[in-house]
Amino acid sequence: MSSIGMILIYLGLPGAGDRGLGAAERKGRDRAAREHRIVAAARAIAEREGWDAVTVRRLADEIEYSQPVLYSHFKNRDAIVAAVAVEGFNELTAALREAASGSTGRNALKNVALAYLAFALDRPALYDAMFVLPTDLRFAEAGTRPELRAGFEALAAVVAPFCVEVADVTETFWAALHGLAALERSGRVRPGARNERIALVVRAIVVSGNNSRARG
Amino acid sequence: MSSIGMILIYLGLPGAGDRGLGAAERKGRDRAAREHRIVAAARAIAEREGWDAVTVRRLADEIEYSQPVLYSHFKNRDAIVAAVAVEGFNELTAALREAASGSTGRNALKNVALAYLAFALDRPALYDAMFVLPTDLRFAEAGTRPELRAGFEALAAVVAPFCVEVADVTETFWAALHGLAALERSGRVRPGARNERIALVVRAIVVSGNNSRARG
DNA sequence: CTATTTATCTAGCAGTGCTAGAGTTCTTGA
DNA sequence: TCAAGAACTCTAGCACTGCTAGATAAATAG
Numbered sequence: 001m002s003s004i005g006m007i008l009i010y011l012g013l014p015g016a017g018d019r020g021l022g023a024a025e026r027k028g029r030d031r032a033a034r035e036h037r038i039v040a041a042a043r044a045i046a047e048r049e050g051w052d053a054v055t056v057r058r059l060a061d062e063i064e065y066s067q068p069v070l071y072s073h074f075k076n077r078d079a080i081v082a083a084v085a086v087e088g089f090n091e092l093t094a095a096l097r098e099a100a101s102g103s104t105g106r107n108a109l110k111n112v113a114l115a116y117l118a119f120a121l122d123r124p125a126l127y128d129a130m131f132v133l134p135t136d137l138r139f140a141e142a143g144t145r146p147e148l149r150a151g152f153e154a155l156a157a158v159v160a161p162f163c164v165e166v167a168d169v170t171e172t173f174w175a176a177l178h179g180l181a182a183l184e185r186s187g188r189v190r191p192g193a194r195n196e197r198i199a200l201v202v203r204a205i206v207v208s209g210n211n212s213r214a215r216g
Numbered sequence: 217m218s219s220i221g222m223i224l225i226y227l228g229l230p231g232a233g234d235r236g237l238g239a240a241e242r243k244g245r246d247r248a249a250r251e252h253r254i255v256a257a258a259r260a261i262a263e264r265e266g267w268d269a270v271t272v273r274r275l276a277d278e279i280e281y282s283q284p285v286l287y288s289h290f291k292n293r294d295a296i297v298a299a300v301a302v303e304g305f306n307e308l309t310a311a312l313r314e315a316a317s318g319s320t321g322r323n324a325l326k327n328v329a330l331a332y333l334a335f336a337l338d339r340p341a342l343y344d345a346m347f348v349l350p351t352d353l354r355f356a357e358a359g360t361r362p363e364l365r366a367g368f369e370a371l372a373a374v375v376a377p378f379c380v381e382v383a384d385v386t387e388t389f390w391a392a393l394h395g396l397a398a399l400e401r402s403g404r405v406r407p408g409a410r411n412e413r414i415a416l417v418v419r420a421i422v423v424s425g426n427n428s429r430a431r432g
Numbered sequence: 433c434t435a436t437t438t439a440t441c442t443a444g445c446a447g448t449g450c451t452a453g454a455g456t457t458c459t460t461g462a
Numbered sequence: 463t464c465a466a467g468a469a470c471t472c473t474a475g476c477a478c479t480g481c482t483a484g485a486t487a488a489a490t491a492g
Contacts, residue, residue, distance in 0.1 A: 077448095131398070169416060176391060178395040182395070208416070273478090292480075434492085436489105442485080449479100453473095458469070458470085460466085461466090
């Protein structure tokens with residue numbers, strides 16, 4: 001099965017002898033496709049065997065190129081992790097929007113919280129890429145990537161009805177969800193009480209979110 | 217400065233030629249002292265240069281023994297990280313108790329939250345050992361080390377006045393604090409709004425903690 | 433003083449991220 | 463059409479990692 005993947009890809013594209021205007025674009029597409037294969041391979045291996053198993057040599061084997069090719073796409077290994085993280089933020093945002101749609105107010109809040117936890121717990125490797133492993137992706141700063149900000153906005157949307165200082169409450173909501181995910185994943189909290197914890201977070205926002213100018 | 221540390225240690229102990237009953241105990245003490253030096257070196261290097269700089273070779277240099285000696289104290293590198301983490305839990309527990317003492321009710325809650333964040337933010341390497349790096353330390357399970365449980369109890373103590381389901385609320389409080397620390401440390405939340413976020417968490421527990429049997 | 437156990441070290445394995453320089457393939461211009 | 467130049471990819475290797483087998487030195491016991 002050595003090079004079937006590559007063969008299929010090339011069959012779907014103009015022939016290699018192709019001259020003229022289309023050649024450059026084809027190269028660009030090939031490069032983009034190869035880059036995507038790298039990211040997909042990294043993600044698949046990480047999800048199956050953990051991030052430690054994602055070595056540059058192994059990725060090179062997977063895409064059937066030598067190691068230096070990977071470094072023509074990504075500055076270093078961390079940049080590959082970051083690319084997976086960006087995919088993760090897109091999918092998390094989609095999952096949160098989906099969870100919010102079709103309900104409003106308190107129910108929307110609860111559904112989003114449940115969706116967030118579910119996302120973090122069944123895609124541990126993806127979530128690690130987004131929040132645990134070292135990347136230099138940032139939030140809340142100039143130069144923040146739109147993929148990251150969109151996730152924040154999805155949370156802000158369900159939080160907004162309950163507060164005036166939306167940014168403060170959204171950040172705190174996010175932190176609570178992240179903390180719940182992190183502690184549960186590392187076995188530091190009773191798995192059976194997940195729903196109770198989520199209910200507490202939701203209730204906290206509903207009851208105390210208003211007038212978020214906290215006094216104390 | 218090659219072996220001054222060792223010389224001082226041995227000067228403070230019975231002479232090397234010492235025979236008889238005391239010799240075995242002295243050996244035990246020496247071993248314990250050496251083990252402590254390993255953990256201290258790991259922690260110091262991690263705090264100064266990050267955990268990536270903590271290599272077994274470097275620790276061996278630091279304590280002036282060869283690498284295999286470290287493996288006679290710890291099963292592997294992760295076990296050294298875990299030893300630092302246990303120190304961290306002891307110190308975090310002490311810091312939280314200190315913060316809780318001298319105030320009650322809502323103020324105790326706020327002081328503990330502030331102390332938790334301060335701890336996480338000015339000892340990042342220690343906090344990583346406790347919560348981020350891979351160790352097999354567990355909470356909320358049979359076989360949990362007492363050092364870990366004590367930290368939970370310190371949080372539970374300040375939460376208890378505000379709720380009936382103490383375990384649920386304590387876990388959620390801890391998760392919120394951990395999430396705030398994690399997101400702030402990775403630059404994913406506005407540093408300037410830290411106090412507002414903490415105030416929200418405190419207010420949430422005060423206002424909605426009672427009757428924690430959440431409905432909805 | 434010798435034999436045995438204990439403690440320690442040297443040297444090395446198999447793996448990592450990353451890169452310089454060689455080699456090949458493709459594109460271009462005459 | 464064919465050589466010159468550019469673009470691309472590979473081989474081989476560096477410096478490092480965690481970890482360990484086997485040799486060696488030191489301490490203990492008989």
